[in-house]
Amino acid sequence: MHEESPIRYDEDRECWDVFRYDDVHDVLHDPETFSSERPLTAQGEGETDGMALETMLNTDPPRHDELRKVVDDPFKPGAVKHLAPHIRDITNEYIDAVVDDGELDVVADLATPLPVTVIAELIGVPADDREQFKQWSDTIVEGPEAATVSAETVKEAQLQAQAEMATYFTELIERRREDPRDDLISDVIHAEVEGTTLSEGETLGFLALLLIAGNITTTNLITNAIRCFATLHDGIESVRDIASLELAVEEVLRYQSPIQAVSRVATTDTRLGEHSVEAGDRVVVWNGAANHDGDKFDDPGTFVPDRSPNQHLAFGSGVHFCLGAHLARLEARVALSTLFDRFETMQLAETELQPVESTFLYGVQRLPVQ
Template identity: 40%
Template sequence: MTMTVDDEILRSDRLADPYSYFALLREQDPVHWNERYRSWFVHKHEDVLAALRNPAFSSDRVRPVFSDRLSEEQRAARRPTFEVLSHWMVFLDPPEHTRLRKLVQPAFSPKAVAKMRPRVEQVVRETIESLADRDSFDFVRDLAYPIPAIIVAELIGVPAEERDQFKKWSDDILTLVFGAEGQADRRELAQRGLLELTGYLRDMIAKARREPQDDIISSLVHARDVEPPLSDEEIISTCALLVFGGHETSTNLIANGIRQFLLHPAQMELLRNDRALVTTAVEEMLRFDGPSRMEARLLVEDVTLRGKHMHAGDNVLLVQSAANRDPDVFANPDTLDITRNPNPHVGFGFGVHHCLGNFLARLEAQVAYLAVLDAMPDLALAGGETWHPTMMSRGMKSMPVVRTGRR
């Protein structure tokens, strides 16, 4: 029987469990025009992958919106936000995207990330040890967030003790970049956070010019092999993106993964008994309940997909959460199976915009999963998880947990 599908993606029950809703759309209307958000939503794995390969689906969506869809008054009010986001490489197409990514990519290469393993293990161990005497805690705030926040802070050159301020700025920016609702002042909050963050980074650039260190911001300031040279605005925007993206994805991957292990104890025992499965376990968490729900694109030419005629200028959302449970690609897609291999998920995107920090996020999740399972065998969900009300990310604000052996 055909069911009526409404367009309320951010309904509270769908924030907690979006998968049945996306499955319905994938089956009944895989290329769906959502009137509520004035966007096309693409749900099939084949179509999402094709779109990620197709330059007609452009990532350069900030500048056209700013120049073509806002009034003069709106442009004046939002210009500070635009001036930062317009230089984010995730909102750029080649060759501008290529030029920026080339400079940052070496810090996140497999070889560079492999060298970080001892430090990641140390940060995970110390974070867990800091909770040793706690009968209960918030897994997101107290464990999943600090681990990647410390690592990315060190990579960029930000003192780890200042990470709480960076989390506040990042949370403010999150409400805008990932498409949140229910917060009337989200644009103002995001702009204030961006302005404060860019002011901080501008001071860091000045310091890096005087006293270069072995960190990303110094390498960008002193880059000699790019033409034209990076402007201060490009350096600031790139570092702001790394601050934001460098911990958001990993925080959600760690928290979502541990939550799924606690909901699927047989899979948790499987990993405890065979630690070598941690690699495929992370890939399965990226597929089953990954940190990215969808990626946004702007069409730069007309496209017809499954009989739907989409026009240049249309917004398109590529729904990774639906694609990653497509039964045409994955056997038993709604079953968590940490032995699944191969696993052609699109949790980190695909193509030129494939997640820059994917190797680091994988490493952090692998180390965290094993360490939590070892150190906290009595961990249990306390209930009352709350989710960020965002379109494109899949992450919790809070995940209360208890140590059942302490009761």
């Protein structure tokens, strides 16, 4: 892909695809030419207007920078660091709940609930409501639990969960307005952007973004890590000898990037390599492919746990560089080290793994280990 057609136009999907590291990097660092603002036509009316809200993810500077400033501090490395012991406790609780079964599905038993719980706590969801909150999040991301339901039923359940969660947050926002706490909801409600506080809709947009951007991605990072470690010549046990879990997690992010691509829209007629791109064209940059570019990484098809330097683009690059990168890294490192402390040996219990159903996400639906 990198050599044969590093940049190509896909007639069916009506967009440009960009695969090479340097090209992906350049697009992400030029928000003036390649905008994150969604084209107006992509914004439906009525039931989906919750996601058409303006968030930092779909605005460009300078508005983007103003919105991002509101929640930048709580996600900085120094601010998330103190969460480590708590993340370890939660991980232990999830392991305790299934350890007697002799088998643990990394996806369902650990990697899905962990990020939801952590972000719920940061946002400020009271402890008593977290179980309900997790159910809504699960339904929104995966659909209802029943094994065989129609696509329509899934959609209905997802819309209902979204509506219930929005109502719940609206009430919580009201409570925090009167009685602020040391949590993200209170930060967002009381922040001023360009001299005015955010509307209720904008506040909801913030909370929705934090939930949606951070959960399935971190789930996939933790799960992909176990899969990558299993590919090492002497299996998952050898992870104990990995000199640095920090470097190994970075290599998982490069080798099996949880988000494979992000998209932009050209604001003006421009050039991408030797191609002419017109204003309004959609440009999809494949950071997952860029992370396998042989011009940037030696032996890119091999998982090298202590690869260094490792300037992967798994969290994007430029102004939209992932807000939750430090939190996701911390969750992954703590969850993995806790797992390896608890289990002396670990093997994949299944080799036929079902990928998650998505073009842009990279992960598996279940990952049983024993």
